[in-house]
Amino acid sequence: MLNRILPHPYLTLLLTIFWLQLVNKVTLGNVLLGFALAVIIPAMTEPYWPDRPRVRRPFRAISYVGLVLWDIVLANIEVAKIVLFKPAADIRSQWVSVPLDLKSPEAIAVLAGTITLTPGTVSAMLAADGGAILVHCLHTDNPDAVRDEIKTRYEARLKEIFE
Secondary structure (H helix, E strand, O other): OHHHHOOOHHHHHHHHHHHHHHHOOOOHHHHHHHHHHHHHHHHHHHHHOOOOOOOOOHHHHHHHHHHHHHHHHHHHHHHHHHHHHOOHHHOOOEEEEEEOOOOOHHHHHHHHHHHHHOOOEEEEEEOOOOOEEEEEEOOOOOHHHHHHHHHHHHHHHHHHHHO
């Protein structure tokens, strides 16, 4: 019965929080309206999610978000140093192919989004078979180190969360 009312409980919670951020005021009416929308929207879209993703470890997902936010702050500082202090001739942009062990399309999408959200890197293309992602780095002397960091820092954690 609860699965019929809340087919996507984490999405319901997330939508409620986003609604409260959009209205920028926490009142009982806003919480109730946000929760009502957060129940109705997933219930209406549930038929379009036949193979909905399963988050195996939600607390790992929370720590992953914290890690990504921290990495975004650090990467902003690094990009600022590159832009402000590094001569253009010394900037070494690189394309890096990152082979993927992830199989879940949702996990791959989160990885691509994480790479793009982190300043200095952009996920540019996914291989047709989903076996690799092409990443552009603003500056690196060692593309292998970038690949290894993406695999150990992000992909391994996403594998724990989704697979």
